[in-house]
Amino acid sequence: MSEIGIVGGGLTGVMMAVTLSHCSETVTLVTQAPPTAKPRHDDNRTTTIHAAGKAMLEALGVWSQLPKAAIPVTRIMVAEGPIQTGRMARRQQEFGLSWQDADHPMAYVVDNAALLEALGHALAKRPVTVIQPATVTGMELVAGKAHLNCTDINLPDFDLVIACDGAKSQLVAASQLRKFTSAHRQTAIVGSLALERPHDNTAFQRFLPDGPIALMPSGDHLASLVWTLPKQTAETLLSADDDVFDQACNDAFGSHLGILRVVGKRFGWPLQPTWMPKLGTDQLLFAGDAGHHIHPLAGQGYNLALADAAVLADCIAKAHRRGLSAGHASVRQAYQRGRQIEIAAMTAVNSGLNAMMSYAPNPLAKLAGMGMTLINASPAKNLFQSIARGGVLARANLLDGRLPD
Amino acid sequence: MVTTADQREIDNFAALSDQWWDMRGPMAPLHAFTPIRIDYILANIERFWPKKARPVAPASRPLTGLRILDIGCGGGLLAEPMARLGASVTGIDVTEAAIIAATAHAKQADLDIDYRCCTAEDLASTGVTFDVIYASEVIEHVADRGLFIKAIANMLDPKGAVIVTTINRSLPALLLAKFALEYVVRLVPAGTHDPRKFVRPNELRREFAAVGIMLDDMTGLAPRPGGGFRQTGSLAINYAASGGFI
Numbered sequence: 001m002s003e004i005g006i007v008g009g010g011l012t013g014v015m016m017a018v019t020l021s022h023c024s025e026t027v028t029l030v031t032q033a034p035p036t037a038k039p040r041h042d043d044n045r046t047t048t049i050h051a052a053g054k055a056m057l058e059a060l061g062v063w064s065q066l067p068k069a070a071i072p073v074t075r076i077m078v079a080e081g082p083i084q085t086g087r088m089a090r091r092q093q094e095f096g097l098s099w100q101d102a103d104h105p106m107a108y109v110v111d112n113a114a115l116l117e118a119l120g121h122a123l124a125k126r127p128v129t130v131i132q133p134a135t136v137t138g139m140e141l142v143a144g145k146a147h148l149n150c151t152d153i154n155l156p157d158f159d160l161v162i163a164c165d166g167a168k169s170q171l172v173a174a175s176q177l178r179k180f181t182s183a184h185r186q187t188a189i190v191g192s193l194a195l196e197r198p199h200d201n202t203a204f205q206r207f208l209p210d211g212p213i214a215l216m217p218s219g220d221h222l223a224s225l226v227w228t229l230p231k232q233t234a235e236t237l238l239s240a241d242d243d244v245f246d247q248a249c250n251d252a253f254g255s256h257l258g259i260l261r262v263v264g265k266r267f268g269w270p271l272q273p274t275w276m277p278k279l280g281t282d283q284l285l286f287a288g289d290a291g292h293h294i295h296p297l298a299g300q301g302y303n304l305a306l307a308d309a310a311v312l313a314d315c316i317a318k319a320h321r322r323g324l325s326a327g328h329a330s331v332r333q334a335y336q337r338g339r340q341i342e343i344a345a346m347t348a349v350n351s352g353l354n355a356m357m358s359y360a361p362n363p364l365a366k367l368a369g370m371g372m373t374l375i376n377a378s379p380a381k382n383l384f385q386s387i388a389r390g391g392v393l394a395r396a397n398l399l400d401g402r403l404p405d
Numbered sequence: 406m407v408t409t410a411d412q413r414e415i416d417n418f419a420a421l422s423d424q425w426w427d428m429r430g431p432m433a434p435l436h437a438f439t440p441i442r443i444d445y446i447l448a449n450i451e452r453f454w455p456k457k458a459r460p461v462a463p464a465s466r467p468l469t470g471l472r473i474l475d476i477g478c479g480g481g482l483l484a485e486p487m488a489r490l491g492a493s494v495t496g497i498d499v500t501e502a503a504i505i506a507a508t509a510h511a512k513q514a515d516l517d518i519d520y521r522c523c524t525a526e527d528l529a530s531t532g533v534t535f536d537v538i539y540a541s542e543v544i545e546h547v548a549d550r551g552l553f554i555k556a557i558a559n560m561l562d563p564k565g566a567v568i569v570t571t572i573n574r575s576l577p578a579l580l581l582a583k584f585a586l587e588y589v590v591r592l593v594p595a596g597t598h599d600p601r602k603f604v605r606p607n608e609l610r611r612e613f614a615a616v617g618i619m620l621d622d623m624t625g626l627a628p629r630p631g632g633g634f635r636q637t638g639s640l641a642i643n644y645a646a647s648g649g650f651i
Contacts, residue, residue: 001465001489143513144426282428320465322443323486329428330440333632 002316002326003156005030005148007136007171008164011047011112012288012305014119016164018060019309021126022403023316024326029123030148030155031132044192044264045112046224048073048203048216048299052390053306054108055401057118061125065118071217072105075202076388082208083254094256095204099388106388107203107299109216109224131155136165138174139284146283146327159327162285162312164305167274169290175281181274182351186211187234188296189227191266192218193249196258199223205297206253212297212354213252222263226296227252228271228354238268271295275347279336283327285312292343295350303390304346310396311338317404342393409524409556410499411548425480425506432480435542439482441626441634442541442645446483446568447490449622449647450537453566466491474535474560476525477543481507481518488516495519495535497528525556534560539568545602550612558616563650567618570626570645574603578642606640613648620648 004024006017009031017029049057049070057063063070077095099106123130131153138149145157163171172179199217206213211228218224227249229237237245242262249260274293279286286292288305315334316326324330386392391399398404424430454471456462462469469491475484478496480503488494488511496518498504504522511518521528525540538557547553557567572578579600610620623646625637634643 144428144510319440322440322447323489324440324443328439329433329436330633337632 001320002026002159003145004028004316004326005146005155005158005161006164007031007148007161008166008169008288008290009033009130009132010164010166010288011115011119011302012166012290012309013164014116014123015057015060015062015306016162016287016309016312017128018062018119018122018126019056019313019398020162020316021128022060023313023320025127026129027127028129028131028156028158030134030136030150031130032135034130034132043113043267044218044224045190045267046109046192046216046218047112047115047302048107048109049306050107050300050303050388050390051105052399053303055391056306056310056398059398059401059403060122062115062118062122065121066110066114067117068111068114070108070110070114071219072201073107073109073203073217074102074105075100075200076106077202077204079204079206079254083206083251094254095206104389105201109218111218137170139171141282144327158283159325160283160285160316160331162287163290164288165290167272167289167293169286171284172276172286172290175284177276177278177281179274179276182272184270184272185231186228186271186354187231187238188269188271189225189229189234189238189266190269190296191225192263193223193225194261194263195221195223196260197221197256199257203299204253204256207353208252213249214297214299215253215257216299223257223260225249225262226299228295228297231270234268238266269296273347273351275344279339279343280332282329282332285332285335287312292347294347295354297354298350298388300346300350304343307342307390307394307396307399308339310398311335311394313398313404314338314396338394338396345393409526409547409549409553411546425482425503426510432482435479435482437632438542438626438634438643439486441636442483442570443486445570445624445626445636445645445647446487446537446539446541449566449568452622452647453564453649454536462491468492471537472535472562474528474538476538476540476557477546478507478520479503481511481520483539483541484518484520485511485514485516488518489514492537493519495521495528495533497521497523497525499524525553525560529556529559534562534565536562536565537568538565539570541568541570542572544569544571544609545598545604547602550602550604551615554612554618555616558618558650561618561650566647566649567613567620568645568647569609569620570643571609572598572603572643573640574600574605575641578603581642606644606646609646614651617650618648619651620646622647 003026005028007030021027076099078097079095135151136148146161147157148155163169204215214226215223279291287308315331319331471492473492473494475496478484478498484494484496501522504520508520613620625639626643627637629635
């Protein structure tokens with residue numbers, strides 16, 4: 001009923017195309033490279049998907065296509081402050097805050113390469129037109145339709161365009177909408193770690209004065225590392241030998257999982273959380289990192305992208321039930337309404353936690369530590385746990401595992 | 406000549422006609438008001454012509470088989486969605502420029518809509534009938550309301566539904582529609598509304614009852630913070646009414 005264009009062929013763009021193909025027969029995916037292009041073989045980055053996101057990917061027929069089983073996360077353990085040594089270490093419980101639910105995993109960790117492959121298979125089965133290679137530089141409205149300016153080819157016009165082209169989105173830049181971007185003070189080091197002891201399907205998070213270090217279970221005796229550090233420190237560690245890096249890593253995380261050893265390549269990920277008050281303008285919407293780039297410490301970035309697609313699918317389905325095209329202003333308003341709370345909350349919580357735990361003077365950090373103890377002991381824990389599962393701050397059919405109607 | 410068309414009103418709308426489909430232009434408030442008007446129209450079509458009783462209609466075109474008349478269709482803001490949902494739509498407006506704009510836009514959207522520049526009584530004199538007749542934000546602009554309502558009754562199928570959305574003649578409505586919208590925030594052009602022609606719900610009910618149509622549902626429509634509108638129990642400002650022959 002509407003002609004929908006999606007710009008960006010990454011994890012978000014392909015997922016968006018698969019999702020919206022359930023609302024419209026004419027979905028076009030515009031990408032720079034083939035959407036199923038294999039990432040570099042040494043790129044072992046992973047993505048964390050919460051329980052609601054898994055339900056969505058199952059409903060979309062993506063989950064069953066994963067070439068490699070996702071690792072369930074059944075426990076989350078959080079520690080505040082550097083590792084203790086000597087007598088203190090024995091007296092204090094190392095990870096003061098922990099959630100566990102062995103029967104209902106709160107999240108899953110999948111290799112990016114595996115996820116992209118599964119999305120590619122699902123895409124091939126859907127009525128989506130893929131146009132590539134095409135570099136989109138901007139958009140203009142011509143006679144009520146969205147016209148994409150493209151350096152390579154002439155693209156058809158659309159009722160609605162969704163920018164899924166990442167944190168450096170050309171379309172977002174060209175829209176000139178207000179965008180708040182944090183200064184680049186920190187870099188996250190991402191990579192894969194071999195563990196001496198089994199992780200027991202636990203996600204670990206330790207808040208350190210320099211920034212949090214997080215380990216997500218990603219395989220047998222294998223964990224995905226997201227280590228936030230000041231820019232300079234990260235650069236030094238990124239260029240250091242594996243031995244030096246391993247030592248620093250063990251010193252930071254502690255001995256809970258035995259000796260940690262880096263495997264494969266390490267990547268530096270400049271941290272510049274962004275937030276936009278408006279998630280789109282006339283007939284152009286932003287999704288995924290193009291619209292909101294959050295701190296990766298809690299692994300919620302892709303979950304926000306999944307919820308973007310799930311909510312938008314409902315908005316478009318509703319417009320179609322009204323006989324309106326996806327380009328109608330009510331779609332943008334409903335999308336904005338459906339997404340702003342979760343995005344603002346996630347942006348604030350993730351940046352806030354990071355700032356509070358990393359840079360705060362001692363009393364504030366202590367207060368945060370006390371907060372953690374409180375969370376651990378109160379019903380708030382259940383709330384946090386259900387938020388971590390997803391589908392609470394954002395409501396959509398797909399997040400409950402149902403296709404949009 | 407007795408007519409429901411008011412020449413000064415026609416001139417006001419003619420000036421706007423090339424901007425009917427500019428979502429950011431002077432018609433933006435009407436576009437924002439469209440989803441809730443569609444919801445009300447669809448709910449009342451369902452009330453009179455339930456989907457269950459029309460099994461031929463495919464899911465994506467649920468209004469297939471229904472003859473709908475849009476009186477005062479303007480640029481086709483409501484006529485197009487109805488046509489897209491499968492209805493066979495006739496749209497009439499006394500402003501020729503609006504009909505030209507509507508026809509051009511429907512062609513662009515690949516929709517088959519029968520647009521005509523005429524009054525309701527002109528069309529009624531041809532003897533056509535419709536399953537659903539709606540006049541959205543129109544009745545407060547017509548010169549002779551009695552004649553207008555009679556024309557609707559003449560064209561309505563015995564089992565048909567009539568749907569009206571309009572604005573109350575109340576102090577809050579006057580303040581909002583006339584001064585706030587036209588003069589203060591300038592959402593709609595000054596002179597769009599003549600408050601003397603605003604209609605109270607009771608007057609509307611009485612005037613339709615005089616031609617045998619019972620308006621048995623009335624719902625308030627109020628703006629929602631953050632954009633869009635919602636249904637409300639208060640008919641103080643904007644309201645919608647629907648019904649059929651007794």
